[in-house]
Amino acid sequence: MGKLWVKGFGVFFILALLSCKENTNKKEIAKILPVDSLLQIRYQKILDYPVDSVSIPRSFDPKINKIFKVAPKDWTSGFYPGNLWQLYKLTENEAFKSKARDVTAYIEKEKFNYGTHDMGFKIYSSFGEGFEVTKNEHYENVIIESAGTLATRFNETVGSIRSWDFNKDIWEYPVIIDNMMNLELLFEATKISGDSAFHKIAVQHANTTLINHFRDNNSSFHVIAYDTISGNVIDKVTHQGYNDSSSWARGQAWGIYGFTMCYRYTNNPVYLEQAEKSAEFYLKHKNLPDDGIPFWDFDDPSLPNALKDVSAATVVASALVELASFTNKSLYSDYSKLVLRTLKSNEYILSPEIEAPFILKHSTGNWPKKDEMDVSINYADFYFLELMLRLENSKHKKTP
Numbered sequence: 001m002g003k004l005w006v007k008g009f010g011v012f013f014i015l016a017l018l019s020c021k022e023n024t025n026k027k028e029i030a031k032i033l034p035v036d037s038l039l040q041i042r043y044q045k046i047l048d049y050p051v052d053s054v055s056i057p058r059s060f061d062p063k064i065n066k067i068f069k070v071a072p073k074d075w076t077s078g079f080y081p082g083n084l085w086q087l088y089k090l091t092e093n094e095a096f097k098s099k100a101r102d103v104t105a106y107i108e109k110e111k112f113n114y115g116t117h118d119m120g121f122k123i124y125s126s127f128g129e130g131f132e133v134t135k136n137e138h139y140e141n142v143i144i145e146s147a148g149t150l151a152t153r154f155n156e157t158v159g160s161i162r163s164w165d166f167n168k169d170i171w172e173y174p175v176i177i178d179n180m181m182n183l184e185l186l187f188e189a190t191k192i193s194g195d196s197a198f199h200k201i202a203v204q205h206a207n208t209t210l211i212n213h214f215r216d217n218n219s220s221f222h223v224i225a226y227d228t229i230s231g232n233v234i235d236k237v238t239h240q241g242y243n244d245s246s247s248w249a250r251g252q253a254w255g256i257y258g259f260t261m262c263y264r265y266t267n268n269p270v271y272l273e274q275a276e277k278s279a280e281f282y283l284k285h286k287n288l289p290d291d292g293i294p295f296w297d298f299d300d301p302s303l304p305n306a307l308k309d310v311s312a313a314t315v316v317a318s319a320l321v322e323l324a325s326f327t328n329k330s331l332y333s334d335y336s337k338l339v340l341r342t343l344k345s346n347e348y349i350l351s352p353e354i355e356a357p358f359i360l361k362h363s364t365g366n367w368p369k370k371d372e373m374d375v376s377i378n379y380a381d382f383y384f385l386e387l388m389l390r391l392e393n394s395k396h397k398k399t400p
Contacts (some may be wrong), residue, residue: 045358085384113149127139172225214255219281222237296308310384
């Protein structure tokens, strides 16, 4: 792969031009910059951003020019170090690896956080990416220990890993579609340790999700509430979608990615079938815009004036590169390439003058709470970088 080095005279010249105070229209300069130059500038800002153990960048709101930072306990904390690891893969610039190693260390204490299901998001996005690059034995141990922590949230009667601990007066045992993403940590822990218990829990959770989380049209419910005595479903609701019966775009994305990933580890055809059915709902939906970037919820009544969600697009596009490798169906890779073309533009890449450690604009975090509305979010960048890596790798081998 061509190295996207974040250095050299060209980038230096651009940055110097942007910093010039005399008769410099920065927005006009941004419009004429090649996309690769814009990306390199954004990568450099990710690298240069000062981070400590309580100030990991999560999102950037351009409306108020503010970067929102979190501590390692936040579910998004692993994506910033994950972005650094992926940027090292893209560029082979040792500076990214060095900083990734430093920031990843901040996340380690989360391996014993028993109060969250988001171990995969936090640990596998950081230590998992780091292990792929370094083969560091300590990273292996953190992955196994974190999987053990996550496994304590599994309930055999329900057959799933508990998602949230809040709202206990409303949901006795809530399981969200997002939780499919955390199964990768368990599957990898079995690969590393040889302990099949992690794999079995992941499979049981996937099987329970397969039965209960999907509507007849293969759209996904967000939250399934269970009874821990009988294991039966009590309610099917939303927490981040427009309403209980709507199709929240990022929830659909988690399902597509999650079941594609489960097929990778199990070769179980029912997982592949669900991934394809979920993808078909998404790709053929009448409300999916021509540029491939979905509105935050397919059923928002304000369409087409609703906010878009770039993070949903990057999750799906990355997943479909892998799904294409399993099925040899070009419609999946076609969508992935469409999203990449759309996002590699001034419309979606942050302007070079913006001092924030992010790449993409126009993600929607939590619409019902009006939180992170039309912003840059670290996980959108994470799956964007993964999309680029997977598309490049798919040119050389069948499975990303």
